[in-house]
Amino acid sequence: MKRILAFLSLVVLCCAEASAQTPQPLYPDGKFDGDNGLDSSVTADRDGVRFGVAVPDYFLFRPAPDKANGQCVVVLPGGGYGCVCYQREGIDVARWLNENGVTAVVLRYRMPNGHSEIPLTDVRRMFRTVRENAAEWGIDPCQVGVMGFSAGGHLAASALTLFEFSYARPDFGILIYPVITMQDGFSHGGSRDNLMGKDPSEDLIRRFSTERHIVAATEHTPATSPCFIALSSDDEVVPTRNSTMFYDSLCSKGVPAELHVYPTGRHGWIGDFVYWDEYHASLSRWLKQLRKKAAAADTACPKLSR
Structure with a gap:
């Protein structure tokens, strides 16, 4: 019952007026x-929350040309891996990013539906x-973050740590009150069950406990990308240990990271x-610092070939 209530709380927190923006396949x-x-017949859309997603799509938000700075952020809304709260944790966020010159x-x-x-x-x-559309969308392919x-924070952390091809590697990560681990006692139960099932193997738990996969740079491989993490200390849904263990692991590997813990706000900052x-001032400053660092570096951009 606690897991059901926790999952429902994620859905309630996400509900808001939907946007008329047209999604792209x-x-x-x-x-x-x-x-x-899943069949598309099970998909339902209510108040900016999409349930039973069987056909994935995306919204593209581009800043005004006079504001655009070349940065891009792929936004992954939460929803406990049971739905996607795309209005409040997606479209509303995209609009703020656009105001700061960032394409979103x-x-x-x-949804995983047993397929993690x-x-x-x-x-x-x-x-x-x-990255295929970087030139058309006015994006620097070396400045694409997540x-x-x-639960979207867990998916973002997975993208940061489990990428298989250079084109899929985020250049930076922003994790907001994220689920991080699948370990018993620390994970969010609803997200864990929806992603991996009720009785996951130890190998599956290890794979999707993202704090275990942060790496330092080597001669042949890049380090995990820099991260900005923010949460509230009174989060009643996702244990705060999720954020702190990811931050600790980043620091232990020498990966640049910021952790912002606000005294109140609970889960979802509703x-x-x-x-x-x-929060906005800190994130805006951090994104600007990344752009300056990227501009000063001679970095090869990701190749699209596999």
Whole structure:
């Protein structure tokens, strides 16, 4: 019962007025990477929340030309891997990013439905799509990051740590009150069950406990990308240990990271969250610092070949 209530709380937190923005198909030819076993007839859309996602799509938000700075963020809304809260944790976020000159792509990824790799597969395809269209969309392919909320934060952390091809590697990560681990006692139960099932193997738990896969740079491989993490210390849904263990692991590997813990706000920052200005100022400054660092570096951009 506690897990059901926790999952429902994620859905309630996400509800808001939907946008009239037109979504684009992630797989224009209709040939998906993998199958989650869901039919589109089960998909429902209510108040900016999409349930039972069987066909993934995305919203593209581009800033005004006089504001555009070349950065892009792939936004992954939360929803406990049972739905996608694409309005409040997607479209609303995209508009703020646009105000700061950043292109935003809000992905409505497929639900796992017992197929744990499916959401991450969609994220990889989204990164490929962004980088294929970088010139047309006015994006620097070396400045494409990922931003995730709650279970979307887990998906973002998975993209940061489990990428298989250079084109799918985020250049930076923004994790907001994220689920991070699948370990007993620390994970969010609803997200864990929806992603991996009720009785996952130890190998599956290890694979999707993202704090275990952060790496330092070597001669042949890059380090995990820099991360910005924010949450509230009174989060009643996702244990705060999720964020702190990811931050600790980043620091232990020498990966640049920031951790912002606000005294109040609970999960989802609904209602009287009094730290919006501090949060937005910190994130805006951090993104600007990344752009300056990228401009000063001579970095080879990801190749699209596999």
